[in-house]
Each structure stands twice: as C-alpha cells, then as structure tokens.
Amino acid sequence: MRTFIRTLAATAALAALVLGTGASTAFAAGASAPASVARYEFDDAWCFDFGIQYDCTVTDGTLIVTVTPDGREIGRIIFRETVTSYDPSGVQIGTFKMSSFDRTVFADGGQDSTFTVSRYRGSGPYESCHGGYLLRIVDYEVQVEHFFGPHCS
Secondary structure (H helix, E strand, C coil): CHHHHHHHHHHHHHHHHHHHHHHHHHHHCCCCCCCCCEEEEEEEEEEEEECCCCEEEEEEEEEEEEECCCEEEEEEEEEEEEEEECCCCCCCCEEEEEEEEEEEEECEEEEEEEEEEEEEEEEEECCEEEEEEEEEEECCEEEEEEECCCCCC
C-alpha cells in the first residue's frame, strides 16, 4: 500500500509540472512557431526498515511536455518503480515492479483526452501477483479496463 501511495504522489508531482510548464510554454508559443518540447527527469531511491524485512525502492520518471503550433499541450509521463524486499540477514525475499505511461492532451481551454496504461508484477513470501489497468478519458467519458493475473486480490 505504501508503494501505491508513493506512486500516486510521484505521479501527482509530475502532473503538476505538466500543468505549470504547459501554461508557461503556451504563452511563449506563437501560431507560426514550431512545436516546443520540454523534458524533465525524476529519479529517487530509498530504503525503509520494517523490522521483519526492509524494502528498497528505486523510482525513475520522465515528464515530456509538447506545445504544438495550434496551441495544444501534450503531456506524457513515463514512470517506473522497483521495490526489492530483504529479510533481516540481507537475503532478497521479494520484488514489486510497476510501470506506467500517461498521455494527456489539453486543447480548447480544457482537458481533451487522457490515456493511461499501468502494469505491475509482484512476487515474494506474502503474495505473487501481476496485472494492470487501462484508463481513457475522451470527451469527458471515463473508460477503465482492469486485468489481473492469478493470485491477485
């Protein structure tokens, strides 16, 4: 659960950059100017000791903002996270990997479309699972598809 909350926090931070950067670059882009692209990298790593095990997390994220000559703003977020779990003696006992891709288009003064794909895979002494979801928002209509492998709850 902590991993999911950290993932949401990182994605929210990158999304905030999309909105802030998109607004400032939109004013700078003229109708005849070529598309402008800005790229931001986010990387972090940390470990947390639970007493009976410790988890080490590595995250990598990329935010790419494109402002087209016609004024559309396209934000893409690529995010990966790996959590490796160890017992107190340092022996690896499990892993959890998550990757996601988000693409949002802002046009005509609002959010025009969103597309998100997220996949995860976990294995360890407590659970082994894989799955993901596909989220689309087009013309303000939300469509979500979930897919789960065996042993997922």
